[in-house]
Amino acid sequence: MAETTTTNVNPSTFIEAESKLYLDQLKDAIGGLKDFDLSTIMGPDFVAGLSDLQQEAINKAGGLGSYQPFLDAAAGYSGPDAYKAFMSPYQKDVIDTTLAEFDVQAAKGVPGLAASAISAGAFGGGREGVQKAVYGGESDRNRAALQANLLQQGFGQAQQLANQAFGQQMNLAKTSPALAGQEIAGLTTLGGMQQGAAQNILDAQKALASSTYYQPLNIAQQYGQGIMGLISGYPGQTVTQTSPSPTTLQNILGAGATLAGIYRAF
Secondary structure: OOOEEEEEEOOHHHHHHHHHHHHHHHHHHHHHHHOOHHOOOOHHHHHOOOOHHHHHHHHHHHHHHHHHHHHHHHHHHOOHHHHHHOOOOHHHHHHHHHHHHHHHHHHHOOOHHHHHHHHOOOOOOOOHHHHHHHHHHHHHHHHHHHHHHHHHHHHHHHHHHEEEEEEEHHHHHHHHHHHHHHHHHHHHHHEEEEEEEEHHHHHHHHHHHHHHHHHHHHHHHHHHHHHHHHHHHHOOEEEEEEEOOOHHHHHHHHHHHHHHHHHHHH
């Protein structure tokens, strides 16, 4: 009697061999990853530090407080005594010379009073004395007024110079930090560009190190994808066999038996 058997046929032998080779490579790649020092592809070594210009900007940040000396100087140019530092050292000489010239001119007027008294017939009398007294009083008042005016001019000029110096120091107090800030901002910008360029180099180095690190695994995975493609192209099959194969006589007898059964059924 014939016997039917079903057999599962695996993919081709070469595919099986390649699959085993792939598994070995995958194990080696994973084992290499376990033993690899990750600090070689990540960590602070791949972060760019401050550039020289950025560090210089930090060092110059103290210059933002450079206004203080100018404020201190400005304080010295304010208050009731601020003018004294700006009084002309020649003021006394100028005043003395001016008053001496005034006295000379005033003295020249005395003879005129005597001449007027003589022409009026009052020479040596009380009238002449009164005129001299009046003239002397006016001369003294004019002299005092001239001296006061000279002192006031000197004071006013000194006070104006003190106010001017105060304003200059205040402007310097404002300008100095502004200039320092501009310099720091420029250094920071250029330093950031330097740091960015350095970071780009480190990123490229990190990418290269990372690619080298994962290269064995990537190769193994690509190899495995190829194996999977081969397996899908050569799938396993099921083969059905009948043994022994029926002869012609057996086929005829089988057909006759079938006919006989049909006849009995009728």
